[in-house]
Structure formats: C-alpha cells, structure tokens
C-alpha cells in the first residue's frame with residue numbers, strides 16, 4: 331500500500347506519518363520546511379523551495395497524486411492542510427475523513443472514528459479499505475516511532491500560478507507553554523467580568539503549576555487571552571490530570587475540548603450550570619468570593635508543608 | 642452582484658435524542674440551520690444591501706427520514722428568506738440521505754450551475770453537527786473556482802475580494818478576483834434574528850425543490866453515532882466558603898493531584 335502524506339509545514343507532518351505507517355509500507359511526503367529539519371519515516375519527499383499558498387499547493391499535490399497514484403492520502407488536521415486536501419479530494423472525487431482520532435482494520439474495512447455533534451459523540455464509520463481514501467488526523471493521536479528511513483528528496487521547482495494573493499501575515503500572540511502539554515489547566519469563562527480579574531485565575535494557576543485556558547468568548551470575542559488558550563471543539567482539546575473550570579457554563583462545544591481530563595473541578599455561582607454534570611467536584615459560589623479564599627487555603631497548605639519539610 | 646449562500650440543515654445540538662444504548666437517534670432528532678451558516682447568510686444579506694443583486698440560498702436535505710425532517714427543513718429555508726435572501730433552491734431526495742460533503746458538494750455544484758451565474762459563493766466554515774470542514778473547498782474543485790476559507794472579515798474593492806483569514810497561528814490578508822468562494826467564521830458578524838411574523842411574511846418568496854436528476858457518486862459506509870460519556874463523581878461541596886475551599890484542597894490531595 332502506498333500513502334501520500336502532506337503537510338504545508340513539515341513540523342505538522344508527524345501525526346500524518348504516524349497513521350500512514352500503520353496502513354501502508356510506502357510513504358511519499360509532500361511538504362515545505364524553512365529550517366534544517368531532518369525528515370524521517372518517508373521513502374520519498376517532495377519538498378517545496380518556498381512557502382506556498384493553498385491554491386498553489388492544491389495544483390501541486392493533485393499533480394503528484396496523479397503520478398504517484400496512492401491508495402491513501404493522509405494529512406494532519408490543521409485548517410490549511412484540511413482545506414488543501416479537501417480541494418485535492420474534490421478533484422480526485424474521493425472522500426476525506428476529518429479530525430480522525432482512531433482507525434482500525436476490520437477484515438476488508440477500516441473503522442474510522444471522529445468526534446462529531448460538537449464533540450458530544452463519536453462517529454464510527456466503516457468503509458471499504460480498498461477504496462482510495464483521505465484522512466485528516468487529529469494532532470497527538472497517532473504515534474510516530476522514529477522510523478529510520480531517510481527519504482530521497484525531490485525538489486518542487488515548477489512555478490504554479492495562483493488565483494489568490496497573500497498580502498499580509500500577522501502572527502497571533504502565543505502563550506509560552508503549549509496548553510495541550512500542561513498537566514494542570516485552569517479554565518476561565520465569561521463569569522469573569524473583565525480582563526484584569528483574570529489575575530485571580532493566574533494566581534491560582536501559579537500555585538498549582540497550571541496553565542490558563544479559556545472558553546471561546548474569552549479569547550474570540552473579548553481577546554483577553556490568545557487563541558491558543560481557547561479550549562473546545564473549534565480549537566484545542568486537552569487531556570490534563572486536572573481541569574478547573576471557573577465561570578464556565580459547560581456548553582457542549584467547550585466540554586468537547588476538556589472531557590478527557592483526568593479530574594474536573596467546576597466553580598460556578600449557578601447551581602444549575604451544566605458544567606456540574608461533567609465535574610468530579612463542584613463548588614457553587616461566586617468566583618470573586620471563592621477564589622481569594624481558595625488561594626489563601628492553598629498558600630497555607632504549601633507553607634505548612636514547607637515547615638513540615640523543614641525548608 | 643449575485644450571491645449564492647449554502648446552508649446545512651444540521652442536527653439540533655440542543656435537542657439530540659439519545660437511545661438507551663447511548664446511540665444517537667437521528668430519526669428523532671430535529672434539524673436546524675447550522676450555526677456558522679447563519680453568519681454566511683448574514684454576510685450575504687449585508688453585501689446585498691450594499692451592492693444590490695440577488696441572494697440565493699442553496700441547501701440539500703441530508704438527514705432523514707424525509708417525512709420526519711421536511712417540516713424543519715422548510716422552516717430553515719423560510720428563516721433564511723426572512724433574514725433577507727430572495728429565493729431558495731433545495732435538494733430533497735432519498736439518495737441524499739446520510740451523505741457527507743463528498744456527495745453534497747457534487748450535488749449542489751450541479752444545482753448551482755443549473756440555477757444561474759453568481760459572483761460570490763458563501764458558506765459557514767463548517768457544520769456544527771458533522772464538522773468535516775470541507776464543503777467550501779470541495780465546492781471550489783467542482784466549480785473550478787478559487788476558495789478562501791475561515792474568513793472573519795471581508796471587503797469588496799473593484800471586483801476583488803479582500804479577506805482576513807483566521808488560522809491557528811496567524812491572521813492572513815488575502816486578495817482574490819471574483820467569482821470565488823468564501824467560508825466564514827462565527828466572528829465575521831452577528832446574524833440578525835428573525836421573528837415568527839417575519840418568517841410568515843417571507844412566505845411569498847419562492848422555494849424551489851428538486852430531486853437529483855443524474856446519479857452522483859456515492860460512497861457506501863455503515864455508521865454509528867455514540868454519545869461520549871465519561872463517568873464523573875459529581876460531588877458538590879456544601880458549607881461556608883472557607884469550609885468548601887478546605888474540602889476542595891483535601892479532595893485534590895486525596896486524588897494525588899496536590900502533594
């Protein structure tokens with residue numbers, strides 16, 4: 331079996347190679363990288379010389395697929411990757427499964443699993459594995475064992491015309507640590523009245539050695555926190571040991587991103603807030619009254635354990 | 642300027658019917674307009690108000706059974722008309738039930754070509770039920786047009802679209818000649834709400850219904866939709882704020898989270 335894996339930036343390619351290596355023995359990569367990364371796990375790599383926009387990528391990937399005739403196409407699910415591969419799949423008239431979190435073989439079928447209904451449900455799709463199929467896999471789901479294969483590199487030199495002109499790129503502000511990698515996360519929602527009040531959450535997070543995440547409106551509408559702190563179906567999914575939701579109502583789209591947390595604590599002044607249904611421990615209180623007390627309690631605990639240890 | 646907007650009749654996320662075996666019962670779950678497709682209609686209405694022209698809604702009914710869903714579907718189309726669209730063209734066909742955007746993009750591209758010429762095609766970034774985020778991109782391939790996805794701001798200057806794309810790590814400003822396709826995010830505008838009265842008033846606007854004329858390729862799948870349920874302890878601490886704080890810290894220690 332032959333698979334074409336694509337990522338518009340090489341750094342996102344690993345997840346796609348992870349799935350590809352479990353369903354095929356020949357893997358052809360298509361990508362671009364700026365720095366001196368060492369590509370691995372591929373038999374062949376078509377490498378672009380410069381950053382390309384989606385419109386150009388579509389023509390290039392389509393042409394390579396016509397030459398390589400892969401059984402499968404795999405990409406890592408990021409907005410641009412999914413856009414490019416969906417266009418290629420449109421031209422090839424093949425289906426694509428988006429945001430795949432699991433794939434297993436069942437005789438002549440694949441069983442593809444992806445979250446749907448705002449993350450409340452899993453879609454298990456059985457499809458004939460002899461068909462040409464495409465998959466956009468969720469980040470951090472398919473393990474990539476450092477395969478030692480070093481690919482033959484083929485440079486993509488041809489100029490492709492593009493119907494879309496890129497005028498400007500503005501980097502979004504980024505948090506220092508990736509929230510997906512944090513063991514403890516404090517989530518803030520619209521229960522906070524203004525940006526300044528978030529310092530309560532940051533103080534709590536510091537005591538717990540946690541990162542601060544948020545509901546969609548806190549990032550998308552108010553801009554109080556960067557987009558990479560936004561948790562939920564339309565952004566990041568996390569699986570920390572502890573998630574503390576503060577002033578978050580528990581909309582299904584938010585729950586989708588946090589439901590796999592080890593332990594969930596909810597702090598909300600409305601005892602009927604849906605978040606309590608998803609929580610192991612709940613506190614019905616006004617966050618403005620409760621957080622200072624909780625912070626004090628934690629400080630006491632830390633101090634007394636220091637004394638106990640004789641520091 | 643003629644604008645085509647594509648809307649999906651999505652399963653209503655707040656009225657999902659779950660059977661006792663945790664499976665989602667599609668037949669008993671009502672359908673509504675998908676969240677971001679409302680933003681697509683709103684953007685279309687705003688552009689129409691500014692530049693004139695016709696605003697046409699396209700949709701395919703993809704959840705069945707048809708007899709149980711057609712009333713909701715009709716209502717959704719009326720809602721789009723009440724928001725300001727001029728006419729609606731809808732595919733209702735047994736062969737389109739349970740399809741994905743792989744098939745719906747082909748069927749709707751064929752319908753669009755039959756209905757007329759458009760300068761701009763707008764749809765939501767993804768549907769709220771199946772969220773496969775491919776419809777706009779696939780439509781672009783079938784209509785052989787450029788597509789700009791995840792647009793959170795849009796301007797038109799001299800026949801050109803200038804759009805701000807909202808990506809994971811960056812905002813991009815891109816430019817493209819019309820005709821083209823855009824998919825919009827929930828942040829692009831605030832969709833107007835329409836009253837029952839406005840929906841009734843829109844009754845005079847035409848809704849055209851079609852079967853598919855020629856077979857479209859269809860991929861055979863078996864599927865099952867199951868609710869994700871992770872058991873939680875659901876303990877609510879009671880007492881004064883100080884007591885509750887102590888109980889919470891105690892619980893975190895017991896769980897091995899705090900040491």
Ligand SMILES: Cc1cc2nc3c(=O)[nH]c(=O)nc-3n(C[C@H](O)[C@H](O)[C@H](O)COP(=O)(O)OP(=O)(O)OC[C@H]3O[C@@H](n4cnc5c(N)ncnc54)[C@H](O)[C@@H]3O)c2cc1C
Pocket residue numbers: 518519520521522544545546547548560561562563564565576577578579580581582583584587597598599600603615616617618676677769
């Ligand atoms: C297609 C789609 C995709 C979406 N994607 C996402 C997503 O990825 N992530 C996401 O988070 N949302 C997403 N949303 C939005 C989601 O539906 C909710 O609107 C959002 O999660 C609500 O955020 P919130 O809980 O912060 O605010 P609200 O729902 O307004 O809740 C605020 C909560 O704070 C409580 N509160 C208020 N004051 C206090 C106080 N003083 N002390 C304690 N508690 C207080 C209130 O009781 C309330 O429960 C999406 C929506 C759609 C339609």
